[in-house]
Amino acid sequence: MSGGVLIFVAGGARLGVPLADVTRVTLQGRLTPIPFGHRALAGLMRGDDGALVPVFDLQALGAGDDDARPRLHVDGATVAVLGTERGPVGLRLDRLLGTANRYDAHVARPAHGDDVDQEAVEDVVERHRVALSPAVRATLGGAGVPRDASASVGTAPFFFFSADAFVAAVSVVGEGGVRTSAGAPS
Amino acid sequence: MPRFLGFVAGPYSLAAPIGDVRQIVAVGADAHAEPEDARAQATTSLATLLGAAPRGAAQAVLAFDHGDITVRVSCCALRGVLDAAAPTPLPSTAARRHTGLVVGAIDDGDGLTLVVDARVLATLAAGGGGP
Known part of the structure; x- marks a missing residue:
């Protein structure tokens, strides 16, 4: 498969996002915490273009502790701002590895609106003994292995992170029993 | 330019349109005193209400109208009147409960x-x- 992929580590998982889906990669600005925010929501940031961007930390998804809150400030943290149908999503990166222009697809990315083959993802997870929390697995949309990557990217498999699936995963029924576009329990 | 009353509750930097605040009941040392009028409604810690720990003793008590009654909430600090452009709505990707509580964010020169x-x-x- 071809098409640039940004590869990084977030929440301890080796993930990738098509470069076309990345609005920008930036240093984390000052975050403002939001009351009743989802436990993975670190805070709100003003992006370089003036837009408000909620910044999430996948580490909190895997914590298994409802009271676990992402840290507000992380020195030198890098944030990938991703576009979704519902608006921007900022993802705090543990480490930015680089880009790969060609990769072998272990699990094909589904067509828009289709579900990823979760069994195939599970197979890759098991085969490569990758530690992924169930909550993070729910945000994945395929898997691949870089073919022409730099040393920093390496040739270990990565999983496509789906920002749209992530937004859907953190959605819950909000107050009044109305399903909000992105309400969530702490 | 809209005017807001800025206040702090635990880790949260908040503001309300100044016309929506019924009254600044107390500021400073008076803010931690119990109301002398026994009929007065108890004051609720805003930080606790929002699921966070207050930072130190209350430094301000604000009153808001709620139908026929007035509710009183204590804050960790009163920031004063903020002049700012109209709030920028939060994107729907800012996953949270009580989505009607926060209507947007303003830049007041000291962050969001x-x-x-x-x-x-x-x-x-x-x-x-x-x-």
Whole structure:
């Protein structure tokens, strides 16, 4: 498969996002915490273009502790701002590895609106003994292995992170029993 | 230019349209005193209401209208009047409960401050929902 992929580590998982889906990669600005925010929501940031961007930390998804809150400030943290149908999503990166222009697809990315083959993802997870929390697995949309990557990217498999699936995963029924576009329990 | 009253509750930097704040009941040392009038409604810690720990003793008590009653909430600090452009709405990807509480954010020269809907805040303080 071809098409640039940004590869990084977030929440301890080796993930990738098509470069076309990345609005920008930036240093984390000052975050403002939001009351009743989802436990993975670190805070709100003003992006370089003036837009408000909620910044999430996948580490909190895997914590298994409802009271676990992402840290507000992380020195030198890098944030990938991703576009979704519902608006921007900022993802705090543990480490930015680089880009790969060609990769072998272990699990094909589904067509828009289709579900990823979760069994195939599970197979890759098991085969490569990758530690992924169930909550993070729910945000994945395929898997691949870089073919022409730099040393920093390496040739270990990565999983496509789906920002749209992530937004859907953190959605819950909000107050009044109305399903909000992105309400969530702490 | 809209004017807001800025206040701090635990880790949250908040503001409400100044016309939506019924009264600044107390500021400073008076803010931690119990109301002398036994009929006065108890003051609710805003930080606790929002699911966070207050930072130190209350430094301000604000009153908001809630129907026929007035609810009183204590804050960790009163920031004063903020002049800012109209709030920028939060994107729907900012996953949270009580989505009506925070209506947007303003830049007041000291970072982002979240603008709250005083009616929703008063409803929460009156026991109409919480963490």
